[in-house]
Amino acid sequence: MSVLSNHRVLGPATVVVGAGICCAAVLLGDPTTPGGVLPMCPTKLILGVTCPGCGSQRALYSLLHGDLFASLHYNAAFVLALGLLLFAFGAYCLRLSTGRRIRGWQNMRYSAVVLLVAVLGWFVVRNIPVEPLWSLHV
Numbered sequence: 001m002s003v004l005s006n007h008r009v010l011g012p013a014t015v016v017v018g019a020g021i022c023c024a025a026v027l028l029g030d031p032t033t034p035g036g037v038l039p040m041c042p043t044k045l046i047l048g049v050t051c052p053g054c055g056s057q058r059a060l061y062s063l064l065h066g067d068l069f070a071s072l073h074y075n076a077a078f079v080l081a082l083g084l085l086l087f088a089f090g091a092y093c094l095r096l097s098t099g100r101r102i103r104g105w106q107n108m109r110y111s112a113v114v115l116l117v118a119v120l121g122w123f124v125v126r127n128i129p130v131e132p133l134w135s136l137h138v
Contacts, residue, residue: 055138058138
């Protein structure tokens with residue numbers, strides 16, 4: 001095995017650099033401007049329905065500008081998922097630095113099933129044309 005593959009910092013550093021590049025692209029692309037350089041959701045474009053990920057670019061853009069409430073309006077599930085991913089990444093980095101096994105949420109028994117049900121539920125709820133729920137449609 002090479003020295004680079006065993007290096008503890010390389011994996012997390014790659015993730016941080018990749019996330020930084022994505023954040024910079026969203027900041028420079030400004031998804032809140034219609035007809036911008038960032039693409040529209042293909043599901044919404046082709047099928048006309050709001051998918052579970054619709055509004056994620058605008059939610060990230062709002063988060064990067066410090067506007068949590070606008071971010072939650074665009075896609076609340078994305079904000080929650082981002083929190084879960086940050087927690088999992090933190091647990092991973094802590095495991096690498098301490099050498100101890102830290103159990104994250106993604107290793108729990110039914111986490112995949114719960115995640116799938118939550119995403120499908122979010123997809124259905126966002127597309128119900130009843131006024132309290134229709135405000136989730138972006």
